Amino acid sequence: QVTLKESGPVLVKPTETLTLTCTVSGFSLSNSRMGVSWIRQPPGKALEWLAHIFSNDEKSYSTSLKNRLTISKDTSKSQVVLTMTNMDPVDTATYYCARTTIFGVVGEWFDPWGQGTLVTVSS
């Protein structure tokens, strides 16, 4: 059974850096056909793709957020880490990680998803 679980702070202050960890089980981060993506959803709003990392360590970031995001993985720990700098109240959202099927050099669909973690940005 494939599962993903997000962990990290529930509350961060404006200007702080957010660090989220996605711990996966049931598949290996070294699987050439799989990667992990981060996706967020502000309360009552749409889904927004943030970043992905593939087994060969290839990374991609949202164009609008790339200056603030860093994604990395520790295959031995089955963990993917996302950091987002200079947090702002508009970054308040539920953050999800999801397994990503890879087709060539492109990501495809996201399945399954973690349960998500709500991060609130407030002083």
Next chain:
Amino acid sequence: QSVLTQPPSVSGAPGQRVTISCTGSSSNIGAGYHVHWYQQLPGMVPKVLIYRDNNRPSGVPDRFSGSKSGTSASLVITGLQAEDEADYYCQSYDNSLTGVFGTGTKVTVL
């Protein structure tokens, strides 16, 4: 960053057919990238409904179907049921190899 456009809401009576459109551009859907659809029930995690344009994962009822043409894609629900009331999102990739989601559509069963 590119975005896929969906109607904010669609509605239908039980048993009816509803269609959700997903309009992209030549840099994403029109460039040949596959389209995938997700269903998000109230308060729940999104779940893949259709992958690679028109494929249903096991367990997804066959009343859900997907198609793609040019720079657009569609999700059709035939025989709408009360439990289909949810938010639906399309998703693809674009030429910058970044993921992109649709704006989301709320389906209401009248």
